[in-house]
Ligand SMILES: NC(=O)c1ccc[n+]([C@@H]2O[C@H](COP(=O)([O-])OP(=O)(O)OC[C@H]3O[C@@H](n4cnc5c(N)ncnc54)[C@H](O)[C@@H]3O)[C@@H](O)[C@H]2O)c1
């Protein structure tokens with residue numbers, strides 16, 4: 001039998017760090033005000049109806065406002081937008097986070113980031129509590145997708161560009 005690692009928070013995080021993930025700035029606005037946070041725990045659930053999930057730590061400063069607003073926008077970052085990931089990734093004052101980037105709105109009023117590779121404007125339709133996190137089940141009501149720019153990848157605790165070299169670059 002192969003010797004396995006003890007399952008601790010550290011071994012779980014070290015193993016999870018090996019998984020590459022797209023980086024998103026998840027924003028919200030409404031009666032509780034504008035808020036946002038960086039997330040990699042985002043996943044497609046079903047296309048009928050078009051549904052994503054977003055995992056949000058209940059200790060995050062954005063948590064209460066996101067749940068009260070009941071809407072959010074998943075802004076999937078381009079490789080040139082690493083500074084936004086850092087600004088929304090913790091500790092920065094909320095007003096300062098939105099000083100980075102240019103913002104508009106679509107259907108829900110959640111801030112929509114200009115230059116993202118995709119924007120999913122969503123209503124939160126269900127919430128599951130799992131441990132420290134809420135799993136937000138989100139139905140997309142409007143989408144923008146800009147396919148030209150390479151995406152931003154987070155893996156091994158570092159950022160990378162998802163630029164795929166074409167034949168001319170090799
Ligand atoms: N799902 C999440 O809540 C999540 C995901 C990624 C990063 N983060 C946070 O971002 C910061 C930097 O992360 P890092 O990747 O550089 O190093 P890290 O060692 O804190 O995390 C490594 C990996 O473990 C997972 N992870 C980390 N914290 C988690 C949590 N509380 N719940 C579930 N999964 C978690 C993520 O996949 C992460 O990429 C940390 O504060 C981390 O907690 C949180």
Ligand SMILES: Cc1cc2c(cc1C)N(C[C@H](O)[C@H](O)[C@H](O)COP(=O)(O)O)c1[nH]c(=O)[nH]c(=O)c1N2
Pocket residue numbers: 023036037038039040041042055056057059060061062085086088089090091092154
């Ligand atoms: C690359 C990367 C990826 C993630 C995060 C961070 C970073 C840098 N964070 C953490 C989250 O962005 C951070 O906790 C919030 O911004 C809350 O910080 P404040 O409580 O506002 O300081 C995060 N948090 C969360 O609840 N779900 C997630 O999927 C992620 N993913």
